[in-house]
Amino acid sequence: MAEITKSYESRDVERKWYAAWLEARRFSGVVDPAREPYSIVIPPPNVTGVLTMGHVLNNTIQDILIRRARLEGCSAMWLPGTDHAGIATQTVVERELRKQKKTRRDLGREKFVERVWEWRHEKGGIILEQLRRLGASCDWDRTAFTMDPAYSRRVLHVFVELFKRGHIYRGKRMVNWCPATQTALSDEEVIMKPVNGSLYRVRYEVADQPGRFVEVKTTRPETIPGDVAIAVHPDDPRYADLIGKKVRRALGPAAEIPIIADSAVDREFGTGALKITPAHDKVDYDVGLRHKLPIIDVLEPNGVLNAVAGPALAGLERFAGRKRAVELLRESGALVAEEPYANNVGYSERADVPIEPRLTEQWWLRYPRVEEAKAAVRDGHIKFHPERWSKVYLHWLENIQDWCISRQLWWGHRIPVWYRKGADRSDPKNWHVSVDGPADPENWEQEEDVLDTWASSWLWPFATLGWPDEAEMKAAGFDYFYPTATLVTGPDIIFFWVARMIMAGLEFVRPGEPIERRIPFQNVYFTGIIRDAQGRKMSKSLGNSPDPLDLIDKYGADGLRFGIISIAPQGQDIRFQEDRIEGGKNFCNKLWNACRFRQLSGEAGDNSSFNAILARLDPAKFDADDHAILDRLLSTTREVNRCFNDFEFSAAVQALYGFFWGDFCDWYVEVSKAKMQAEDTKANCLAIQDLVLRQTLLLLLPFIPFITEELWSLLGFGEPGTFIQDARLENASRIATSSLARGLVLDRTQVTTVEWLKTFVSQARALKAEHNLASRRDVKFFVTPRDEAAWATIEANLAKVTRMAGAEAIERRDAVENAPAVVTPLGTLYLDLASSVDAGAERARLTKELDALAKHIAGTEARLANKAFTDKAPAAVIEGARKQLADQQAKRTELERLLKALG
RNA sequence: GGACCCUUAGCUCAGUUGGUUAGAGCGCUUCCUUGACAUGGAAGAGGUCACUGGUUCGAGUCCAGUAGGGUCCACCA
Numbered sequence: 014m015a016e017i018t019k020s021y022e023s024r025d026v027e028r029k030w031y032a033a034w035l036e037a038r039r040f041s042g043v044v045d046p047a048r049e050p051y052s053i054v055i056p057p058p059n060v061t062g063v064l065t066m067g068h069v070l071n072n073t074i075q076d077i078l079i080r081r082a083r084l085e086g087c088s089a090m091w092l093p094g095t096d097h098a099g100i101a102t103q104t105v106v107e108r109e110l111r112k113q114k115k116t117r118r119d120l121g122r123e124k125f126v127e128r129v130w131e132w133r134h135e136k137g138g139i140i141l142e143q144l145r146r147l148g149a150s151c152d153w154d155r156t157a158f159t160m161d162p163a164y165s166r167r168v169l170h171v172f173v174e175l176f177k178r179g180h181i182y183r184g185k186r187m188v189n190w191c192p193a194t195q196t197a198l199s200d201e202e203v204i205m206k207p208v209n210g211s212l213y214r215v216r217y218e219v220a221d222q223p224g225r226f227v228e229v230k231t232t233r234p235e236t237i238p239g240d241v242a243i244a245v246h247p248d249d250p251r252y253a254d255l256i257g258k259k260v261r262r263a264l265g266p267a268a269e270i271p272i273i274a275d276s277a278v279d280r281e282f283g284t285g286a287l288k289i290t291p292a293h294d295k296v297d298y299d300v301g302l303r304h305k306l307p308i309i310d311v312l313e314p315n316g317v318l319n320a321v322a323g324p325a326l327a328g329l330e331r332f333a334g335r336k337r338a339v340e341l342l343r344e345s346g347a348l349v350a351e352e353p354y355a356n357n358v359g360y361s362e363r364a365d366v367p368i369e370p371r372l373t374e375q376w377w378l379r380y381p382r383v384e385e386a387k388a389a390v391r392d393g394h395i396k397f398h399p400e401r402w403s404k405v406y407l408h409w410l411e412n413i414q415d416w417c418i419s420r421q422l423w424w425g426h427r428i429p430v431w432y433r434k435g436a437d438r439s440d441p442k443n444w445h446v447s448v449d450g451p452a453d454p455e456n457w458e459q460e461e462d463v464l465d466t467w468a469s470s471w472l473w474p475f476a477t478l479g480w481p482d483e484a485e486m487k488a489a490g491f492d493y494f495y496p497t498a499t500l501v502t503g504p505d506i507i508f509f510w511v512a513r514m515i516m517a518g519l520e521f522v523r524p525g526e527p528i529e530r531r532i533p534f535q536n537v538y539f540t541g542i543i544r545d546a547q548g549r550k551m552s553k554s555l556g557n558s559p560d561p562l563d564l565i566d567k568y569g570a571d572g573l574r575f576g577i578i579s580i581a582p583q584g585q586d587i588r589f590q591e592d593r594i595e596g597g598k599n600f601c602n603k604l605w606n607a608c609r610f611r612q613l614s615g616e617a618g619d620n621s622s623f624n625a626i627l628a629r630l631d632p633a634k635f636d637a638d639d640h641a642i643l644d645r646l647l648s649t650t651r652e653v654n655r656c657f658n659d660f661e662f663s664a665a666v667q668a669l670y671g672f673f674w675g676d677f678c679d680w681y682v683e684v685s686k687a688k689m690q691a692e693d694t695k696a697n698c699l700a701i702q703d704l705v706l707r708q709t710l711l712l713l714l715p716f717i718p719f720i721t722e723e724l725w726s727l728l729g730f731g732e733p734g735t736f737i738q739d740a741r742l743e744n745a746s747r748i749a750t751s752s753l754a755r756g757l758v759l760d761r762t763q764v765t766t767v768e769w770l771k772t773f774v775s776q777a778r779a780l781k782a783e784h785n786l787a788s789r790r791d792v793k794f795f796v797t798p799r800d801e802a803a804w805a806t807i808e809a810n811l812a813k814v815t816r817m818a819g820a821e822a823i824e825r826r827d828a829v830e831n832a833p834a835v836v837t838p839l840g841t842l843y844l845d846l847a848s849s850v851d852a853g854a855e856r857a858r859l860t861k862e863l864d865a866l867a868k869h870i871a872g873t874e875a876r877l878a879n880k881a882f883t884d885k886a887p888a889a890v891i892e893g894a895r896k897q898l899a900d901q902q903a904k905r906t907e908l909e910r911l912l913k914a915l916g
Numbered sequence: 917g918g919a920c921c922c923u924u925a926g927c928u929c930a931g932u933u934g935g936u937u938a939g940a941g942c943g944c945u946u947c948c949u950u951g952a953c954a955u956g957g958a959a960g961a962g963g964u965c966a967c968u969g970g971u972u973c974g975a976g977u978c979c980a981g982u983a984g985g986g987u988c989c990a991c992c993a
Binding site for chain 1: 919920921922927928929930932935936937940941942943946947948950951952953955956957958959960972973974985986987988989990991992993
């Protein structure tokens with residue numbers, strides 16, 4: 014067996030094992046009816062993406078779940094892939110074209126799309142390579158892409174089906190228009206931003222009453238040429254006599270526009286009069302419909318004012334146009350006032366420019382299965398972790414609006430609708446809707462628009478498993494793996510993606526079957542958002558996101574994984590701190606060295622299976638520490654199990670950290686050093702170490718797969734030619750049962766004994782430190798045991814305790830004069846200073862301790878004296894308080910005696 | 917304008933149905949290269965659990981309110 018080197022070199026180990034895992038095809042998800050399935054579909058990152066800290070967190074959690082499932086004997090399958098990310102990808106390629114002073118229109122649609130494919134083959138999907146460095150155990154043979162031919166057909170199939178079922182319609186409506194990318198956006202792609210602008214008070218002269226004006230307040234004076242009316246509230250007395258009259262438009266082509274009454278107007282806001290510009294505002298559009306007003310569009314799709322706006326404004330970009338409009342209004346005297354004004358403006362999430370409400374023909378989806386989607390979560394068929402996100406989800410579904418699914422882009426799934434050439438496109442009689450198109454294509458023209466990217470990724474959990482083609486479903490193991498077990502994602506895409514996937518699954522999968530067979534996943538785990546040290550979101554533009562690959566180089570993939578999980582409590586945002594990643598690396602180093610020490614301690618027998626190690630235990634040789642460490646091993650195993658059930662990964666990591674570092678390394682391995690010197694106890698002690706290490710490696714494997722695999726191999730656990738993931742994790746009760754079968758009755762009371770010994774040792778060390786003897790190992794202690802049982806405990810563990818306390822000897826002595834002392838649970842411990850005791854300092858120290866103790870005693874006494882407490886509190890709590898009081902009082906008596914002895 | 921979350925040690929955070937003297941990591945102080953690990957070990961310092969009330973024998977934990985921070989939703993020009 015290879016020797017464990019002095020320090021862990023993550024780089025070589027990671028490369029070696031990842032290649033070995035792939036070679037052995039250990040990540041393949043296979044259909045195996047004898048085992049439970051456990052499947053996860055990756056939230057497909059943008060094909061343009063590179064690995065961010067968010068991806069690290071998200072994918073580490075998925076890998077943890079998948080690897081744990083394998084250890085528990087499930088057939089695990091993690092399906093990877095990427096998203097074609099319409100706007101993002103198109104923008105990247107257009108940016109490259111711009112460097113050559115070209116636009117996509119110069120190339121034409123076909124050539125441009127070819128160009129995007131070229132880009133995708135050269136540079137797309139880097140992120141999937143990066144995930145391998147992180148250790149992601151995806152079934153790479155299943156890698157999917159939303160623009161793959163097969164996946165694309167499924168997307169189109171869904172469109173055609175939804176169209177047939179009456180959920181899709183074409184309509185001219187107000188949409189969120191992005192003037193930068195020149196496409197419609199869904200409501201979800203618009204983010205509101207507070208903007209400091211101006212509110213302009215503009216007056217319109219009443220047509221037949223020269224000198225009389227109606228004033229409105231507007232933030233958008235450049236749209237005045239598109240005004241078609243002034244609206245006031247029907248009950249507003251200020252304007253009652255004006256309703257039905259006309260005013261002169263204040264800017265642009267001269268026109269007289271009516272004053273109308275509409276209750277949509279808020280009397281309290283501004284002047285109580287509202288200019289109506291149906292082409293450029295959603296509310297105005299609705300008012301316009303109600304009053305059958307014309308629509309005057311004054312903007313080009315790219316946000317430039319058009320000829321309709323009049324010669325003074327035409328050709329100006331919208332913000333320049335606004336400035337010019339204000340100047341013109343001021344010159345004409347129509348501008349009454351201008352005040353600073355902060356309001357919320359909708360921005361295009363991608364392009365980061367204000368969107369324009371714009372009236373266009375688009376394709377819309379009336380969501381299917383809305384009620385059922387609510388029920389799926391409300392009734393617990395799908396569980397959200399943390400649960401509170403279900404409220405956000407339900408609220409959105411309560412207020413759901415139709416989804417604008419068409420995009421005026423070239424990169425994406427082209428909508429499978431054909432229009433009869435030369436015929437009226439608005440008449441469905443002239444449409445052909447099918448996946449493959451009409452039989453006589455020469456008579457038809459295909460719709461130019463493509464589908465919103467999310468209108469393809471909402472099918473991800475079943476379209477990646479071959480749906481709807483029977484043969485492909487069988488090949489992919491659809492029946493076995495659907496529904497998937499857990500979705501791991503960020504709460505920011507709960508509407509974009511999570512809710513929509515649920516509706517899609519319910520609509521399309523296994524029609525007629527119960528809801529739990531149709532849902533796409535059983536659990537949704539929402540990660541927190543990773544922020545920088547100042548609490549800001551990590552983003553490319555701020556440059557505050559570290560490169561995960563640098564962190565892997567520096568701390569190892571395992572260090573990064575362990576570190577990021579340890580700071581990611583359930584559902585809370587995460588402040589990134591590099592020192593926690595360093596902590597992850599340090600933990601790996603600790604694990605490495607504990608295993609190294611075990612190896613250096615010598616071979617002790619068969620390590621190749623759990624039962625083989627168990628057979629090496631000798632119950633007759635067990636001392637308190639042996640009982641205690643196995644008890645802690647079992648409780649840690651149970652705790653980690655609970656954490657997985659409750660999706661509390663950072664708690665699991667903390668439990669393992671505390672057990673391994675605190676209980677095993679700091680105490681058990683240290684006491685082992687004394688035990689291993691005696692041939693009599695050595696073999697049993699090493700067997701226990703092997704048992705603990707084996708179980709600890711298994712429990713840690715999902716979090717830190719590389720180093721655990723390496724150590725598993727180096728320590729000879731498992732059968733030759735197998736991997737750690739081929740082993741099965743023993744649960745706590747099975748370990749206990751197997752131990753019992755070996756004649757080993759785990760004695761839990763020994764845990765308390767060890768706690769006493771730890772306190773005893775710790776107090777001895779503190780006593781040394783207070784007298785500046787911390788580094789001396791030749792000091793002697795005297796002990797006056799509390800009782801004979803205490804002495805028996807000390808005596809039975811004397812060699813270990815003496816060594817742990819850093820003492821030459823600990824002797825029983827029933828009366829000691831003039832020595833610094835401390836009262837421990839096992840008795841009074843004296844430091845043998847032979848002569849030079851500073852009585853004053855010693856008295857001060859003891860008095861301080863006595864004072865603190867007196868406070869606690871007073872508190873406990875007060876509680877017990879309270880009749881209400883003794884009447885109402887549970888018996889166990891009262892009993893605990895009594896015992897505590899007795900212990901405290903005994904300690905006080907001893908401290909008082911010591912003080913008295915000092916004089 | 918609604919909804920949700922957060923406020924605990926210098927920093928970042930745990931604290932699971934209310935129950936002994938509130939924990940961890942990092943940082944800080946002192947000491948230590950004792951037969952794995954200085955990426956380490958030992959001993960310490962450091963908290964009126966944001967504030968104000970309430971419920972209770974008992975509140976960091978439950979309730980109400982206040983203040984501060986954050987997120988999401990919402991067509992007031």
